[in-house]
Amino acid sequence: MNPTDPQTPGTPINPDEPDGPKWPTSTNYDKTVNETISYVDQNGHVVAKQHTDSVNFTRTVVVDNVTGEVITSGAGTTAWTATNGDTTFDAVVSPVVPGSVADKAQTAAVTDLNADSANVNETVTYTKVGSLVPSSSDGNFPGAPTVVYPNDPSDATKVTPAGVPTVPGYTAHDPEGHVLTPGSSYQPSDPMKDTTITYTADKQKGSVSYVDDTTGKTLKTDSISGTTGSKSSYSTSGNIADYKKQGYELVTDGYPADLTFDNDDTTDQNFTVHLKHQNIQSTEAKTVTETIHYQGAGNQTPADNTAQVTFTRQVSTDTVTGEKTYGSWSADQSFAAVTSPVIKGYTPDQAEIGAQTVSGDASDLDFTVIYTKDATTKPVNPSQPTMPAKPVNPSQPTTPAKPVNPSQPTTPAKPVQAGQAAATNFVDQRLPQTDETDQQHMTLSGLLLLAMSSVLGLFGMTKRQRKE
Incomplete structure (x- = not known):
């Protein structure tokens, strides 16, 4: 009997003789050698499927039909033979278990197996x-x-x-x-x-710049530094206070009060504080004075005549530079015309100072009016009146006087004192403001005096002729 012709143990060898010899219960004509590889963790827990393998051996045995005994040698009994001639367990690579490593990369191959070889049991242990x-x-x-x-x-x-x-x-x-x-x-x-x-x-760095928005210039730049995630100890309050003392006012403070340095190693953290110049508005006043001086009238000279007008304008003062920007003066104003005071016996060179219109840019006005004493005519002595000449009777014409020998010129008769014309001092009379001489007045006065002198001269000559 052999694996290809197996018999059922305990059954009659000869079916026709049920009470005859039986097939043995153990004929030992087939044998298997097994290999088992287990994969476990340090606590014995399975972490991968077991690996199993086997090698099968067979032989042919002879059974005595009479006695039912197995004949182990001779008489047709054969040696153990591996199925397909395979007598080796190949090496087995340990499976990869994620998160763990094995204590061996593979189990070794087992060769030269035979029917008497023991089963092979291997364990591969994994550690995290x-x-x-x-x-x-x-x-x-x-x-x-x-x-x-x-x-x-x-x-x-x-x-x-x-x-x-x-x-x-x-x-x-x-x-x-x-x-x-x-x-x-x-x-x-x-x-x-x-x-x-x-x-x-990592180290982090940045800057804080203070910019004058009025001029567009950067006043100063401070560097700041720290490490990722750290708090900056820098503060802008001190610098801002100093700039305010210089006349600046804060526009915006772009620096965070509780700055934490970021984690960007490629870009600096830069901040800007914007300031501008303060401008103080004020009103400026200016007074323009008109003064008229009077001269030449002695103790009768009038006191100066003064008048004032006031102008205002807005002034913007840059508190940083001190530079002032001026607005326009208020509207133009006028000084009224001033008539020169009348002083008996004196004539002013200007009868009036005309009206004056001035602006806020004008300087003070000064005028001078000069008085000149009026000229006086010496009167004829009233105690010695001049006797008028006796009129010629027209009905009795007089004999003409003998003409004087022209070769012996006579001395002109001395004019009568009482009839002598008084010397007249002509004062240069000038029209107010035009400074022109009153030529007509002087001419008229001269003609009158000349006529009087001629009459008196003729009267004297007639009287002398009568005496002769």
């Missing part, structure tokens, strides 16, 4: 892999995720380099203090142990 663990002593560190080491897909006992978490504004360092650039990977020396990645805050 380590992680990159971010850490920082900086109180503002926002944290970063833990990164489990990636399994090597081709070797269950290994891991591949782990990507270092990028934390903006912070620099990563490995356990040896080496800088790990953002986006880089780290290969742990022991895949089953955690690796601490230490993060330090």
